[in-house]
Amino acid sequence: MPHAAQLPAGAPAILGEVRPASLPRAQLVGHGRGFSWITEKICGIAEEKTPPWWWWCFGVACVIASFTVAGLTYLVSTGVGVWGHRSPVNWAWDIVNFVFWIGIGHAGTLISAILCLLRQKWRTSINRSAEAMTIFAVVCAAIFPVFHLGRIWYSWFLFPLPNSNIVWQNYRSPLEWDVFAVSTYGTVSVLFWYVGMIPDLATFRDRFAAAGRNMRAKIYGVFAMGWRGSARHWSNYEMAYLILAGIAAPLVLSVHTIVSFDFAVSLLPGWHTTIFPPYFVAGAIFSGFGMVLTLALPLRAVYRLEDLITQYHIDCMCKITLATGTMVGYAYAMEFFIAWYGANPYEGFAFINRAFGPYAWAYWIMVTCNVVTPQFFWFKKVRQCTWLVWVLSLFVNCGMWFERFVIIATSLARDFLPSSWGYYSPSVVEIFTFFGTFGVFSVLFLLFIRFCPIMAMAELKAVTPQAIPDAGHAPPGESPHG
Amino acid sequence: MPGTRPPENPPMAEKTYGLIATFDTPGALLRAAERVRDAGYRKWDCISPFPVHGLDAAMGVGRSHVPRFSLAGGITGFCTGMVMIWYMDKFDYALSVGGKPFFSPLFAFPVSYELTILFTAFATIGGMFLVNGLPMHYHPVLKYEHIRRGTSDLFFLVIERADPRYDAENTRALLEGLGGREIAELEG
Known part of the structure; x- marks a missing residue:
């Protein structure tokens, strides 16, 4: 059957058998809301007059973002020495912040790609905002390595563009791999986000046109590409979306793998470990889900989206946070075990130094936030208490920042020669530059809330019970949108 | 009416x-x-x-015929990565770094892998628009x-x-x- 052929290999035959299991299915859209309710709700957010709270938040976010602008301007006009890097720690907050932001982005791709392939239908409520989060996080991440170059007007040297020195990039370096990984990641994330948004932009176009707001109808119309909801288009669209999900899944895994290669390929004790790629990926997803919760819960409260982001969605996100947090905890333990079992005195020292050396405070903050915090999500009572989930998600974000700090700073500050040991402290400029990136992120996210469809309306409609055509006509398969 | x-x-x-x-x-x-x-x-x-x-x-x-575009894009991307790295680091300006080989498909793999994904993404979306006749x-x-x-x-x-x-x-x-x-x- 042509439709069945579109499903992933091996799936259709068995899905027909498995589906009717009498497990209770969680209602993904509360109160049996219908198609037009979903359209009204999501479009209403962009159509209404800009609420005062938005302006307040936007103003505050702009002020915070200006810290980054000021910090970077000072850095470019003065030199990279305005950051606290001193030998032996020549690489600290910039790479910490870079990995932190990139990691946050990964949950967006996980939700849109991997959960799509796994047919987790609950992703439809949160995938759009999580993808937006990914893109904005990549923007914040990219700031740090580029400005760490100091002379940013040379940053194009990172890319294989012909230059007057004739020399090309060194492709034996993981840092060059990282350039390709992160720029591909950013590009594909934007494409994935945009393609997912086309049908919803068409809805916006039609709604604004109906309301006589022609300027916005035209702008949305240009981006909607003349989408008209044709079934023949949907067929190709769903295939394209499935393929994008299929390639974004290995992409997200490869990006953080390559980010971890930045460290793992070096010979430094504490960095030179084979556990890094899976450990970094788990940590990235952990931190990303922390950030998704941090963003989605206030959004749900402000716009009264309880029927779309239900308790079931929060449960799912909490459970993934719990699972990945526990994996991260396992990785911490395994690193210590291998440091001992590997019998390399330098490696052993690096880890004892991590837990009990000058940065022990950071290490124990990390363990508390990343290993202890998610364990609260075992309890249903905790998962049902929205404000507590939100507070715990902040701890997750905080802990994952410290994880990167611990890995980077402790290993560098105590290198092979005790005579060169040092202690790294960030400068004020560095602190403000990093703090400001939260403003940059918020500015972008607030603009997204205001001007884009914050939830995938077409996908949400497709997972409502009303969307299922009467039995006996449709094949038992599902849309690849999951 | x-x-x-x-x-x-x-x-x-x-x-x-x-x-x-x-x-x-x-x-x-x-x-x-x-x-x-x-x-x-x-x-x-x-x-x-x-x-x-x-x-x-x-x-x-x-x-849908979109996967054909994706496959073509993916193959193009992978070959682009491999050929680009071979050309740059071995053929056009061989730069010796740490005595490592000038070219090896192993160290060229991560970049080629990323380019495979990048080109596949563009080909898939371009193909989807082409097959659908969009923008219209x-x-x-x-x-x-x-x-x-x-x-x-x-x-x-x-x-x-x-x-x-x-x-x-x-x-x-x-x-x-x-x-x-x-x-x-x-x-x-």
Whole structure:
């Protein structure tokens, strides 16, 4: 059957058998809301007059973002020495912040790609905002390595563009791999986000046109590409979306793998470990889900989206946070075990130094936030208490920042020669530059809330019970949108 | 009301793109699509606010050709990565770094892998637009006054006049028999 052929290999035959299991299915859209309710709700957010709270938040976010602008301007006009890097720690907050932001982005791709392939239908409520989060996080991440170059007007040297020195990039370096990984990641994330948004932009176009707001109808119309909801288009669209999900899944895994290669390929004790790629990926997803919760819960409260982001969605996100947090905890333990079992005195020292050396405070903050915090999500009572989930998600974000700090700073500050040991402290400029990136992120996210469809309306409609055509006509398969 | 316009008006018929019928539920659309398919129509389409499960089969739409573009993009991307790195680091300006080989598919792999994904993404999206004939901002269907709800909560079925089996009266009767309401002519 042509439709069945579109499903992933091996799936259709068995899905027909498995589906009717009498497990209770969680209602993904509360109160049996219908198609037009979903359209009204999501479009209403962009159509209404800009609420005062938005302006307040936007103003505050702009002020915070200006810290980054000021910090970077000072850095470019003065030199990279305005950051606290001193030998032996020549690489600290910039790479910490870079990995932190990139990691946050990964949950967006996980939700849109991997959960799509796994047919987790609950992703439809949160995938759009999580993808937006990914893109904005990549923007914040990219700031740090580029400005760490100091002379940013040379940053194009990172890319294989012909230059007057004739020399090309060194492709034996993981840092060059990282350039390709992160720029591909950013590009594909934007494409994935945009393609997912086309049908919803068409809805916006039609709604604004109906309301006589022609300027916005035209702008949305240009981006909607003349989408008209044709079934023949949907067929190709769903295939394209499935393929994008299929390639974004290995992409997200490869990006953080390559980010971890930045460290793992070096010979430094504490960095030179084979556990890094899976450990970094788990940590990235952990931190990303922390950030998704941090963003989605206030959004749900402000716009009264309880029927779309239900308790079931929060449960799912909490459970993934719990699972990945526990994996991260396992990785911490395994690193210590291998440091001992590997019998390399330098490696052993690096880890004892991590837990009990000058940065022990950071290490124990990390363990508390990343290993202890998610364990609260075992309890249903905790998962049902929205404000507590939100507070715990902040701890997750905080802990994952410290994880990167611990890995980077402790290993560098105590290198092979005790005579060169040092202690790294960030400068004020560095602190403000990093703090400001939260403003940059918020500015972008607030603009997204205001001007884009914050939830995938077409996908949400497709997972409502009303969307299922009467039995006996449709094949038992599902849309690849999951 | 476009629905009450006499369909046998010859000057109108010349400019007609086809007939459009409205359906309220995905189930009704699906049943109608099966019957239109079985009636032997070729040039017709359904409009829905979301992909209706099983509609492809009900319409007799085959497997999408988009994956061919993806495959071509992926192969191009991988080869681009490998050839680029070989050209730059071995052929054009061989730079010795730490005594490592000038070229090896192993260290060229991560970059080639990323380029595979990058090119696949562009090819998939480009292919999707190409196959769908988008962007197309002016389409006869978009001129229909109620079509705006096709991106919100209503379902439509369009049969084109260009279809060899199209006949203003019979086709209208078919759509009426399928439970379509507000059957209207689309301007060409």
